[in-house]
Amino acid sequence: MGRIKLYTYTFAVIATVTLVAAIGVLRFYYTNACEALFKQKTESGQREIRELGILLEQQLHAGISSLKVIENLQQSIQNTDVQSEFVCMYNTNGIELCHPNPSLIGTKIDAKNSNFYHADNKQSFQELLKRGKLTSGIRTFPKGTNRSSEIVSVYPVRGTDWMLASHANVKVIQTQLDNLYQKFWIGTLLLVLIITEFVFCS
Template sequence: MKKDKLYFLTFLSIAVIFLMVALIASQYFIKVSANQLIEVQVESSKREANEIAKLIDFQLLSGIKKEEIVTNIQRIIENSNTDSWFISIFNWGGKEVAHPDKTKVGQLVNSNQTLLSSLKEKNNSDDLYDLLMGKTNNSSSEIIHISPIKKSDLIVAANVNMNSIKQQMSALKVNFYLIFLIMGTLVIGLSFVAVRVIGSAYEKQLELKNSTLTSEVVNLSKLNTDLVSYKEKVAEKPIESTVDEPIEKEKKRLLTYIRNELVSIPIEEIAFIYTENTITYVVCFDGKKSTTNMSLDDMSANLNSSLFFRANRQFIIGITAIDKIIKYGNSQLKILLQSKTSEEIIISKNKAAEFKQWLNM
């Protein structure tokens, strides 16, 4: 998958997830905020209606006539603001006797009794939004609380302007959606940038590792290629000794022991030589093992250096016995042999360069 397509799918996934979460969260936050706003206004209106009812009751007890009290109340509330919450007074017959809109005085109260009953029963603020916004009649205002006046047929009512409430709720929704839009743009944008930055850093690390691995594979491949080439050269003609090397160092055969029997082994049949518990063993390609009285140092000094290599303190290996060279550990090499033996020979980091130079001889 191309990187641009991957980044696009990542961006699309983040956007879809945020959109789903925002749709659910926005509805919840809108309702909670609306409930709190409505609750504050409802409680304020209730308190105002109760205070006016107490005032009228006190005036009646003081001997002031009802008509005079109603006239004074009408004068006070007339032309007051009805854009949100307001107070009115009606009698038991359901007629308005005092209202901010004077034209409605004498008219029957037009309000949803079911809503009023529901508001009385449900005091939980979580229900106010559903009760007010879920009403179905077309009245511009609704009575949300009544406070009857003792020893009188008057009732003080707290009213709410439904159009104003709906406008407030619409503005609240717009504000919330705007906030979520800005927040979503920032979250999605920053998340996308973070994914790009992290992805680029990770890709650089992978490319570096792949480059290192490729280089190591190429080096190993070259070593194995050099090994095959050298084997072919050895098969075509015997390696001649250099002028500086004494001929007596190039042994043709090696005298070894198998128990009490003396065995002379041709040099070309030796796969590798190793030492264990101070005993030097000579292993042939057919897996036969014999011993010799010579140490590895003596063997290394007397064997043809073009054909045999001192891999480490324990092993001397023949060029024709090497089957495969594998990278091992931290810049080490592991040599797999063709002989019928399970021995694995490790060439240290310090010896690896010398071994590579030996293969290129």
């Protein structure tokens, strides 16, 4: 019995130490993956609206009317999926000029609509649009709206009061990361069992 207890104790110690080490490593990589993915989403959003903004500027420079340019943009983004990522356009007064959901065109963003966080600065999303500058950050909504936070980048179209905006749903991104984390967690448990058994049986 003494030998069985010793084996059991040894197995438990090896498994615990291996599991704790694996959890630490897994958490480290998960945190880094979160930061890398959020950074990638921010950069891709900036790049998308910058390229789109340059295209709009070129159309205006070519003599196409502003109404036609807005119409062309609306046609290109209409009915795109707004659950994960999408592009829309406001003016500096906070009025929606283009949106994948046409019913939202013409609505105005007021000061209570949402807040925008950039670095250590907090302001209303309305104030951000009014400033008319290239910015990226996190947009949050009041609890009662049942809307998820977004990674948002805005780009001012030169020669106009237009503000292109890219939106990426934080909840969708977090769900993707959580699913990936669960898969890694299962793989880690299996690896711990294999390592423990190998060490124990050696």
